[in-house]
């Protein structure tokens with residue numbers, strides 16, 4: 282199954298003007314992680330085969346601008362006080378030898394001696410923190426733990442479309458261990474070209490920009 286699928290793609294990809302991913306020095310961003318959790322095969326098409334996903338890129342740029350404008354208006358000092366924040370750093374870029382990197386909206390220094398990542402989401406809070414957002418925070422937590430050498434056992438999300446609701450997300454040892462597995466899986470796809478399974482959530486394929494070239498198991 283795997284071979285036949287990649288062979289079928291070879292003609293399609295042969296003439297494409299690829300955005301080359303340097304697999305040897307590849308390091309995983311939060312966006313890469315979110316896309317992999319959306320569908321591992323999406324990562325294969327985008328980052329291993331280098332097939333551009335134009336529409337999504339445009340959407341991301343638009344979304345990025347909107348949230349930037351929103352962040353400029355938000356000053357949730359009262360929220361930070363509520364969680365015992367005594368200091369903070371904004372827009373912190375960090376990378377790790379584990380093969381991950383990212384810009385953390387805020388690093389909060391808390392009065393219990395721990396630190397935490399704060400991430401803004403241009404989204405409504407739906408009474409649950411989705412797995413992809415939990416692991417994005419885990420990635421940020423790993424980065425700040427390695428850099429500041431302080432305990433990180435929770436993260437925070439502000440949902441800007443729910444009146445700036447602040448949600449605390451526990452970051453457990455199990456989540457750090459799972460992140461390590463996800464990182465290894467992503468690097469296996471991007472660096473070794475391992476052909477991953479399709480998402481089991483069929484609805485995701487409907488809006489996927491790779492649906493016409495993907496041999497979906499649906």
Ligand code: SF4
Nearest residue numbers: 320479486489492495
């Ligand atoms: S079409 Fe479905 S299975 Fe294929 S890459 Fe897109 S989301 Fe994944």
